[in-house]
Amino acid sequence: MPTISAPRAVVDGRLTGPVTIAVQDGVIREVRHHHDAPRSAPADVALPDGILTAGLVDIQINGAFGVDFCAADDDGWDRVASALTGTGVTSFQPTYITAPLGALVSGLQTAIEARQRQADTGSARILGVHLEGPFLSPVRHGVHEKRYLAEPTAEAIDRLLNAPGREILTMVTLAPELPGAIDAVHRLTAAGIRVSVGHTDALAAQITAAADAGATLVTHIFNAQRGLAHREPGVPGATMADRRFYCGLIADLHHVAPEICGLIWKGARGRVVLVTDAIAAAGMPPGEYELSGIPVVLSEDGVPRNADGTIAGSALTLDQAVRNMISLGLPVAQVVEAASRVPADALGRHDVGRIAVGARADLVWWSDDFHPRRTWVDGREAQAPATATAVLPAARESFAVSP
Template sequence: MDTVVAAPRALLGRTITGPAGVRIRAGRIEEVVPGDPPAGAEVLTGGLLTAGLVDVQVNGAVGIDFAEVDAAGMLAVARALPRTGVTRFLPTLITAPVPVAVRQARDVLTAAAALPEGSGAKPLGIHLEGPFLSPKRPGVHDPSLMVEPGPAQLDELLSDELLRTSLRMVTLAPEQPFGLEAVRRLAEAGVLVAVGHSDATGEQTRAAAEAGARMVTHLFNAQRPLGHREPGVPGVALVDDRFTLGLIADLAHVGPDVCRLVFNAAGHRVALVTDAVAAAGMPPGRYQLGGADVVLTEDGVPRSPEGTIAGSALTLDRAVRNIVSVGVDVAAALSAATVIPADVIGEPTLGRLAPGAVADLVWWTDDLRPRRVWVDGEVVYDADQDARRPLEAATVA
């Protein structure tokens, strides 16, 4: 039986319009219904209807670190993320020796496969953020575990059948020995290659795009900075339309003015990401990231014991609100959390309200807080009925 969900405003394409609704059949959007809702429609009073949010960089949440996850931990994350509007997410693993990374990835994929239907947000595969990074730009990653992406290392990754079919994204430093060859091989294998934790010059960044790289991981963070003569990674990324720009909009990783600058320069290519770690949705305390300790304090920013920022406690709905707060148009901010990440990860049926798309929906309040969330056409979160404390990151000072 068809269901029509209608709202006074909806994000269609990258424009907010309305009234409009969507006709859902068997977990898919059958039709977009403009104008007044038809008889029998579920009419949402007030607010805004969008596609579900897509987060392509999630290291963990609600106390769970994907480097050490089991079925119960994956279920906890899947149930929690819809409260933030996220309906699909890409589990991310940070730098580890290649054999360890393969084992961790298999554990993540096994836990994902064990998720019962209707449990919440759905994983999209694996994102390996390392170990093919630059020791010059390690961030919180352990430089001693970084290796060159030589043929033997890639063989080890791609020879594992389970990982090969689920490896969606690899972040690497293209200036490292074998870097450009690795970009080409991974891209030819259908893997999204992102430049990150990189000391690449502008010229080397552009060469990575020529070889097939299509994203920049957490723009400005852990990469050669923008200079007025040497553009580094950010400078080329901001002007080269081949790159989608991952942006951690907690306003701590990248300041408000620079977030606004990024949207002014290339807003049609920005993908908001959380880079969330186990501390996301949790009170201040000590958590894990890739097996190492991180500390979440009252300022809401996880850090290593030495003080280096270690991922974030951000949620993607808060990232949207943060970007709107710095003066970015609501439609642009929401597009950066829906259709843009879906497209860059190669998921044309996600992140949009369109015929044939998966019926992942978010009904937002007027102040951009998720009120109800659907995955495959089924409600998985309803703020009016769910008495649990919403997953919230601490306020960033």
């Protein structure tokens, strides 16, 4: 079996090493912890320094690298999936924001075709589609176009559950205070779709009712939702206090201040999911971009905004989110897991986001200052980032396990 060794690795929530990982048919078959003991044999790929981790998992991304998923052609979808590996992302959940329901339904088939086309290419894999809307609060809609907001009626949920391409729908963000929303949560979760509360003016009691019905996430905590107060916990207070919720956090340090990032980390310990909420501007220079047809300007401060100044997604990449959280003094291993294992667990995907026997061989080699150097998807090495430095012996360059 092909093997890869590293002096340090994040395994089971801790920084450990040295470690050797054996891979077969794209799956991790063995994880050997050497500590101070000599290795039994040289690895096929011997990483001389840095840290080896599981591939990152981004469960909220609207686009990147100049591409908006809502308007992308085949080439655009493929370019994003390929380029994401340079940021350490090996799995992602493309996100469509509020639009006419028919357009969102049509987008499911587009994502299915992209996933089929990209299989076994070494690109980041599409886990499923996240619909962030249209069932959102008209008073907390943020950048979403108010004219397309809708209530989660029985007929609307029927349309989603019976849609062609329904099998790729993995997550829906909705406002639980809307008429029919709690019934919608019951029906969606019964169908195996994760429900996240977001863009909501709900009181804490309504958030609890959503959890009782099956909701398990909150979308970009503290943003576009009723805030935290000392007598009314609002959405952030309710979801940090209720251990049934995973808390999605855009850690660009603009959406949420560093001090509040630390508060969320403590308040939702082990349940923080780092997300990008990236739009086409991510990985791009300042300029004009679009988010589902909405003109957006990325300024020099790195924050995309629409014409009235509302923040419109982010220009964040997930590796930068990891660096940002580490810069706050948070534990390296736990931060990495907040961008890998925890988001995978939030989707019920225990085959990705971890270095463990039976998991997909999705791996990232990081420099000591946490910049991705090399990435593998299913044991197949992705195209290296343009800034990567080739430091491995030529004879050990290959870690592809597929023929």
